[in-house]
Amino acid sequence: MMQSTHRKQNVFVIYGGYTQEASVSIRSGQNIIDTLDDSLFIAYAITFFEQTIVCVLNGEKYKMDLNTFSFITHDGRKINPDYCFIAVHGAPGENGQLQSLFELIGIPYFSVNSRISALTNHKYHTVCYVKSHDVCVAQNHYINNDHYDIDVICEKMAFPFFIKACKNGSSIGVNKAYSKEQADQFIKETLKIDDEIIIEQSISGREFTIGIFTLDNQITITSPSEELLIENNIDFLSHENKIDSTKNITLTVANVDKLLLLKMQNFVRKIYGIFGNKGVMRIDFILNDNDNELYFLEINTIPGMSPQSIFPKMLVAAGMTFSHFLTTTIREAIENNTSQ
Structure with missing residues (x-):
C-alpha cells in the first residue's frame, strides 16, 4: 500500500456514522481535514449515506468499494488510500469493525487494533479486564x-x-x-x-483525564486535566451538558503535587500497557477521597478531535501542535504499515 514519498499521500478521513455520536464525529473529521498539511497529504472525506459508505468530493458522492476501500471518480480514476484516519465515534469506528476491514485489506489506519477496539468499546468488559490486572475500579x-x-x-x-x-x-x-x-x-x-x-x-473525589500515545517510538503522557463543573446545578458531565454551550464547564490542567503526578503517570502507563502500548488513548480516572487511591473510570481509543474536544487541547498543553501530531502519526503508520 505504501508508495513513493515524492507524491502527496491519500488520507481517507472517516467520520459520521449512524449513532448519536455522529454529530461529534463530523466535527472531529472536519477539523482533521482542515488541519492536515496539504503539502504532504490529500484529504478525502469519507462518510455514511443511506446504509453505505461514500466519499464526498466536490459535492459529489462516490460509493466506496469495501473490498479495497477505494472509489472510482466520474472520469475513471481509482483513488486508493495510503492511510485511513478513523474519526467515527461509536460503531463502526470504535467497536473493531472498520479496524478488522483495514487489517484484512492491509491499509494502515488510526486506532488501536480490532481486538482492543472491540474490548474497549464495551464498558463492562473493559472494567473487568483492567480489574483482572489489579487496577482499582468502582463496585x-x-x-x-x-x-x-x-x-x-x-x-x-x-x-x-x-x-x-x-x-x-x-x-x-x-x-x-x-x-x-x-x-x-x-x-x-x-x-x-x-x-x-x-x-x-459513585466515588467521591477529583476526576482526571490523561492522554497517552506513542510517537517517534516514545510514549507521551499529557498533563492531567480535570473538568470543573462551575454551575451548582451540574452534578456530572452528562451528554447534554457536554453539547450545551451555555453550560459553564471548563477543562484545566490539574494542580497536583509531584508525588501525585508520578502516581498518575504510572497508573496511566500501566493501563496503556494492559492494552498493548499502541494507539492513542484518553484515560479517565478518579482520586478516591476515602482511600486516596486512583480508580479507573473509562478509556477512549478514538478521542474527539474537534477544536472543542479535550484531546487537541491536551496536545497544546504538552507543547505539540495538532498538525504535527497528525503528520507524525500518519507518516509513522504508513512507514510501518500498521495501526496508530
Missing part, C-alpha cells in the same frame, strides 16, 4: 437485556450510583440515580438504546 453490577431485579440492585449498590449504556460514548445513556424509583426509570430508558448496562458506584 459495579451488570445488566443484560431487560433481566434485572431493582431490589437486588439497590441492596447491592449504595446511592448514588451511575447507570451507563455499555456500548455508547460521549456520556450517551449515562445517568446518576439517587433513589430506587429514579434508578428503575433510568435503567428502563437506557435499555431503549443499549441492551447491556453497567451500574457503577
Whole structure:
C-alpha cells in the first residue's frame, strides 16, 4: 500500500456514522481535514449515506468499494488510500469493525487494533479486564437485556450510583440515580438504546483525564486535566451538558503535587500497557477521597478531535501542535504499515 514519498499521500478521513455520536464525529473529521498539511497529504472525506459508505468530493458522492476501500471518480480514476484516519465515534469506528476491514485489506489506519477496539468499546468488559490486572475500579453490577431485579440492585449498590449504556460514548445513556424509583426509570430508558448496562458506584473525589500515545517510538503522557463543573446545578458531565454551550464547564490542567503526578503517570502507563502500548488513548480516572487511591473510570481509543474536544487541547498543553501530531502519526503508520 505504501508508495513513493515524492507524491502527496491519500488520507481517507472517516467520520459520521449512524449513532448519536455522529454529530461529534463530523466535527472531529472536519477539523482533521482542515488541519492536515496539504503539502504532504490529500484529504478525502469519507462518510455514511443511506446504509453505505461514500466519499464526498466536490459535492459529489462516490460509493466506496469495501473490498479495497477505494472509489472510482466520474472520469475513471481509482483513488486508493495510503492511510485511513478513523474519526467515527461509536460503531463502526470504535467497536473493531472498520479496524478488522483495514487489517484484512492491509491499509494502515488510526486506532488501536480490532481486538482492543472491540474490548474497549464495551464498558463492562473493559472494567473487568483492567480489574483482572489489579487496577482499582468502582463496585459495579451488570445488566443484560431487560433481566434485572431493582431490589437486588439497590441492596447491592449504595446511592448514588451511575447507570451507563455499555456500548455508547460521549456520556450517551449515562445517568446518576439517587433513589430506587429514579434508578428503575433510568435503567428502563437506557435499555431503549443499549441492551447491556453497567451500574457503577459513585466515588467521591477529583476526576482526571490523561492522554497517552506513542510517537517517534516514545510514549507521551499529557498533563492531567480535570473538568470543573462551575454551575451548582451540574452534578456530572452528562451528554447534554457536554453539547450545551451555555453550560459553564471548563477543562484545566490539574494542580497536583509531584508525588501525585508520578502516581498518575504510572497508573496511566500501566493501563496503556494492559492494552498493548499502541494507539492513542484518553484515560479517565478518579482520586478516591476515602482511600486516596486512583480508580479507573473509562478509556477512549478514538478521542474527539474537534477544536472543542479535550484531546487537541491536551496536545497544546504538552507543547505539540495538532498538525504535527497528525503528520507524525500518519507518516509513522504508513512507514510501518500498521495501526496508530
